[in-house]
Amino acid sequence: MKKLSDKQRRIMKYIDRFLGEKGYPPSIRDIQRGCDISSTSVVDYNLNILEDRGMINRHADVSRGIQLLNKSSTTERLVAVPVIGMIAAGVPIPVPTPDTWDVAAVSDTMGVSPEFTKGKEDVYALRVKGMSMIDALINDGDIVLMQHVSSIENGQMAAVWLKAEKEVTLKKVYVETDRIRLQPANSQMQPFYTSLDNVEIQGKVIAVLRQMD
Secondary structure, eight states, X not given: OOOOOHHHHHHHHHHHHHHHXXXXXXXXXXXXXXXXXXXXXXXXXXXXXXXXXXXXXXOTTSBTOEEEOSOTTTOSOOEEEEEEEEEESSSOEEOSOGGGGOGGGOOOEEEEOHHHHTTOSSEXXXXXESSTTGGGTOOTTOEEEXXXXXXXXXXXXXXXXXXXXXXXXXXXXXXXXXXXXXXXXXXXXXXXXXXXXXXXXXXXXXXXXXXXX
């Protein structure tokens, strides 16, 4: 078999390191930046060569759908998770209607390690905007994996639909005597209080996928 080029070896090492650190594959743009490659088309060209040589699998219908082969730590099959959109960890972001959360209408997906989903069903992903959950190690730009549920335990982190405001936010949820407290994980921010009938739980956080610096 023809030897890999220096660029291809760098790409393989980067994918392996990214998977080890993040638990999900890098995007083509991640590889371009991480390996200091001139363009995404050059990355794509070299990924095709690596696939032809049996070094990787690429899942065309899954964003970040790169899988390393012949390596015990990374050969597990990726789980395809729909990426629904963005959620506010800060001031709630308006969205049109609760139908925004209909995963059947979502075309963008990403591949993640099965260790993150743990066999759970109805899992989707959201990109985080804002800094209200930084004390829970959730930063602006991170991706949270959510399981679609309609109820949670006190103190769990959830995607909360505020019916009157028609907004959604990511907060820890506490049910108090006659109200709901939405608590940010940021000592510089105040909790948000609302009525019991104004809240609809859209999902609970099951994992956080942190972005590379």
